[in-house]
Amino acid sequence: xxxxFFYNLRARGVPVTTHTWLALVDxxxxxxxxxxxxxxYQVARCILIQSEAHYDDFDRVFAETFRGVQADARNLxxxxxxxxxxxxxxxxLDPELRAQLAAMDxxxxxxxxxxxLEQQKERHDGGNRWVGTGGTSPFGTGGMxxxxxRVGGGGSRSALAVADARRFREFRRDLVLDTRQIAAALRxxxxxxxxxxxxxxxxxETIDATARNxxxxxxxxxxxxxxxxxxxxxxxVGGSMDPHAELVSRLxxxxxxxxxxxxxxxxxxxxxxxxxxxxxxxxxxxxxxxELLKTLDSKWTVVLxxxxxxxxxxxTMSSGDWWESARGPSGLTWLARLxxxxxxxxxxxxxxxxxxxxxxxxxxxRVFPMFQLTLAGLDDMVRHLRRPALSSERRNxxxxxxxxx
Amino acid sequence: xxxxxxxxxxxxxxELARAVDVAVALxxxxxxxxxxxxxxxxxxxxxxxxxxxxxxxxxxxSTTKAVDGLYQYDAVRRLHDSRFGDGEVRDIGxxxxxxxxxxxxARDERLVVLIDEIDKADLEFPNDLLHELDTMSFxxxxxxxxxSARQRPIVIITSNNEKELPDAFLRRCVFHWIDFPDRALxxxxxxxxxxxxxxxLLVGALEAFYALRSVDGLRKPPSxxxxxxxxxxxxHSGMDPAKLLGAGLPFIGTLxxxxxxxxxAQRRFNATTxxxxxx
Numbered sequence: 001x002x003x004x005f006f007y008n009l010r011a012r013g014v015p016v017t018t019h020t021w022l023a024l025v026d027x028x029x030x031x032x033x034x035x036x037x038x039x040x041y042q043v044a045r046c047i048l049i050q051s052e053a054h055y056d057d058f059d060r061v062f063a064e065t066f067r068g069v070q071a072d073a074r075n076l077x078x079x080x081x082x083x084x085x086x087x088x089x090x091x092x093l094d095p096e097l098r099a100q101l102a103a104m105d106x107x108x109x110x111x112x113x114x115x116x117l118e119q120q121k122e123r124h125d126g127g128n129r130w131v132g133t134g135g136t137s138p139f140g141t142g143g144m145x146x147x148x149x150r151v152g153g154g155g156s157r158s159a160l161a162v163a164d165a166r167r168f169r170e171f172r173r174d175l176v177l178d179t180r181q182i183a184a185a186l187r188x189x190x191x192x193x194x195x196x197x198x199x200x201x202x203x204x205e206t207i208d209a210t211a212r213n214x215x216x217x218x219x220x221x222x223x224x225x226x227x228x229x230x231x232x233x234x235x236x237v238g239g240s241m242d243p244h245a246e247l248v249s250r251l252x253x254x255x256x257x258x259x260x261x262x263x264x265x266x267x268x269x270x271x272x273x274x275x276x277x278x279x280x281x282x283x284x285x286x287x288x289x290x291e292l293l294k295t296l297d298s299k300w301t302v303v304l305x306x307x308x309x310x311x312x313x314x315x316t317m318s319s320g321d322w323w324e325s326a327r328g329p330s331g332l333t334w335l336a337r338l339x340x341x342x343x344x345x346x347x348x349x350x351x352x353x354x355x356x357x358x359x360x361x362x363x364x365x366r367v368f369p370m371f372q373l374t375l376a377g378l379d380d381m382v383r384h385l386r387r388p389a390l391s392s393e394r395r396n397x398x399x400x401x402x403x404x405x
Numbered sequence: 406x407x408x409x410x411x412x413x414x415x416x417x418x419x420e421l422a423r424a425v426d427v428a429v430a431l432x433x434x435x436x437x438x439x440x441x442x443x444x445x446x447x448x449x450x451x452x453x454x455x456x457x458x459x460x461x462x463x464x465x466x467s468t469t470k471a472v473d474g475l476y477q478y479d480a481v482r483r484l485h486d487s488r489f490g491d492g493e494v495r496d497i498g499x500x501x502x503x504x505x506x507x508x509x510x511a512r513d514e515r516l517v518v519l520i521d522e523i524d525k526a527d528l529e530f531p532n533d534l535l536h537e538l539d540t541m542s543f544x545x546x547x548x549x550x551x552x553s554a555r556q557r558p559i560v561i562i563t564s565n566n567e568k569e570l571p572d573a574f575l576r577r578c579v580f581h582w583i584d585f586p587d588r589a590l591x592x593x594x595x596x597x598x599x600x601x602x603x604x605x606l607l608v609g610a611l612e613a614f615y616a617l618r619s620v621d622g623l624r625k626p627p628s629x630x631x632x633x634x635x636x637x638x639x640x641h642s643g644m645d646p647a648k649l650l651g652a653g654l655p656f657i658g659t660l661x662x663x664x665x666x667x668x669x670a671q672r673r674f675n676a677t678t679x680x681x682x683x684x
Contacts (some may be wrong), residue, residue, distance in 0.1 A: 017574070017576060020576055023433070024433060026431060027427050027430065027431055030429055032423070032426055032427050032431050038419075039423065042419065042420050042424070043423060043427055044421035045420070046420070046423065046424035046427055046428075046579045046580055046581050047427060047431075047579055047580075050436070050572075050575035050576065050578060050580045051575070051580070052438060052582035055582060076462055107674055187568070188528075188569075203480070203481065204480065207480045207481070207484050210484065215487060215488060
């Protein structure tokens with residue numbers, strides 16, 4: 001049962017390690033859970049979970065794993081007791097051996113518990129069924145569970161009710177929270193270098209050199225460390241992007257306030273990038289895209305933000321640009337030129353990936369690696385931009401598209 | 406070992422109390438995160454008071470290095486002394502000052518050490534402390550002396566989530582997220598700070614406070630510390646508690662710190678009052 005809990009957590013992507021698991025075993029052996037299921041919930045959560053983003057997953061796994069046990073909680077706890085008596089005497093063994101023993105005991109315990117639960121099911125059918133029904137909490141309303149186990153310290157919510165209530169849903173990582181978190185994510189893009197910075201006094205080196213110089217002051221200067229990432233942001237505005245305006249503006253302000261980039265430029269486009277992008281969201285100050293391609297070197301990091309959703313013609317037809325009467329290269333060509341010029345580039349899409357498989361979104365995702373505009377997506381994007389791994393197939397396709405007439 | 410229960414001046418949830426117990430028993434650092442103003446920093450002070458031990462505070466800044474918490478070697482003063490002939494320059498020990506963590510290790514009794522806002526420092530900072538927190542000892546290369554803790558200090562670390570902490574570091578910590586207090590817990594907390602406040606005022610203030618927190622689109626919703634300040638302001642002014650919401654929330658500046666939020670809240674509450682007035 002307990003080992004099952006461990007694997008269920010891992011199966012849900014909660015990074016529980018043997019290291020933390022052994023710490024939990026240790027804590028339980030010391031009786032820190034006060035022999036209550038709620039105590040077990042609290043001890044397990046504070047040791048196994050290291051981020052509020054995983055509280056929700058923890059709650060769900062806890063509820064799933066221990067739901068059936070509810071009616072049999074007293075029994076479960078006495079089993080836990082019994083099992084814990086062993087590791088106490090094993091404390092002086094070396095950790096690895098102890099780990100093996102602990103795992104073995106757990107396995108045995110699990111089997112016993114499962115057997116017991118089988119019998120229990122037959123005898124207490126009503127109780128278990130009652131416990132098992134419903135995704136929401138049958139205990140939350142009642143305030144205590146039938147086995148009489150309660151939270152210490154005056155509260156009356158049982159651990160399962162707490163777990164079932166899913167209070168931590170909002171901390172999940174796949175939701176974007178606020179500017180600060182976006183900034184924290186973007187900050188990881190920055191790289192520091194000592195190239196061509198202004199000189200500052202290196203105190204330690206100065207003293208060292210002075211000592212070698214028989215006490216005559218010898219000043220040592222070193223270039224200062226400074227940020228070396230230049231970021232070009234291209235933002236899609238208007239039309240189908242309107243519902244996402246708030247989110248994009250948060251990303252934008254985060255990049256400006258917290259990015260710590262050496263240089264940050266941002267331009268706007270509508271639906272797709274063509275001959276010109278615009279320095280303002282009202283499309284009054286045009287900047288030639290070709291000029292950008294020429295003046296910015298390939299070390300620039302380029303992030304495009306948009307839903308990549310448009311009429312197919314806007315992407316592939318040479319007259320797709322409705323700002324321009326003269327015919328020019330198609331939108332796809334312009335995008336490919338950007339991708340070709342800047343290997344460190346990515347597309348952030350506020351729409352969920354379930355919509356990416358078809359239409360213009362799929363087409364653009366073949367040019368730019370696409371990430372969702374959520375915290376998890378941003379993390380992935382930053383990881384990609386730090387070390388872009390593009391298949392040669394993708395590079396060839398982009399290069400071919402970029403040559404398009 | 407005594408279980409932590411909070412003190413008369415600091416109310417803890419059962420989950421947090423348990424996390425403190427676990428951290429103390431296992432000798433692991435307790436990492437506390439949570440919304441600003443939920444009492445992360447005060448927790449350390451309260452644990453020290455509860456266990457009746459001294460508290461060492463280490464406030465981390467963006468320029469703080471891990472070694473600063475252990476010791477500092479004042480090379481400049483030594484250089485100065487060597488040039489102008491003051492004191493015994495050969496004794497490097499005279500130029501070593503222990504930092505907060507170093508002092509906690511060196512003491513005979515058990516201490517509480519607060520490492521406040523660990524996320525302010527450089528990304529590598531937590532990694533640089535891994536070994537010291539694991540073994541609770543460190544060596545000063547300048548003198549070759551080893552400082553090791555006679556009693557493992559209770560280490561409380563707070564973070565505001567500005568930077569992600571490295572996994573290896575997290576794995577060694579007991580973690581607790583201070584959830585925003587529900588109304589029952591909040592009433593107890595407020596009582597601690599305003600023991601002699603009028604019941605009607607507290608009920609009215611909490612009512613208004615939770616109404617304000619539920620307003621959509623606030624960039625920085627008010628927290629516990631702001632509520633406590635606000636109640637102080639209300640008590641000073643002798644406001645009639647029944648009229649709090651109707652009066653368009655007096656002293657709103659103590660609750661909301663962003664102009665935009667004040668606008669949002671006022672628009673929302675004016676709309677409510679106007680509707681109530683018509684009916």
